[in-house]
Amino acid sequence: MEEIRKLLTLYGKKIVEKGLVAGPGGNISAREGDYVFLSPSGFFLDEIKEDTWVKVNIKTGKIFGDLRPTCEISMHLGIYLEREDVNAVIHIHPPITTGIISAGMKFKPIFPDYVALLGKDVPTIEYIVPGGEALRKSVVSKVKKCNVVLLKNHGAVCIGATLKEAFARSWLLEDTAKTLLAGKIAGSLRYLNNKEIEDIENLESEDYRKALLKKDRK
């Protein structure tokens, strides 16, 4: 059986453990060669067994097995076709992130890991009905230049070279939302300035940490 199925089962559990989705919400996938393995529609992410991930040929769209893949399959495949370097896509419904972006709060660099992992610009797109071509188009246009897209009144999409990297971004995203909310409640937020952001982007130690996140593949 494909090795990637084990990693998907592992990260499906981690995503639920961190409270990034509830019930059958969210969907994840990973690419191996010409195939993408997607979460089946209607399953809780922490209950998907290794043999249950739905295999799809990325070029022909052929779906293997009896289960229906996530309704966001079009968005997942669109991202893989757009970004050769991406091998994992995580779509989550993180409650604090979704709450604050839907209230109009902007995500901006507030601590070093934000810059290193999420990137200095994290775009937000307006609400679009899930599961359709409009959402695919909008998300795919954003991921040309970034690795995290925020979806107003819905959630977020985090991508990476590996499931580990996409998961690290997902986890840090919700952590950022908690920090932003705490800062807002406590007083007037200070964000990192351009010079501080640039300094982090140039840190050699960050290159080392980032390289490690690209290594969960066998």
Ligand SMILES: [Zn+2]
């Ligand atoms: Zn969703």
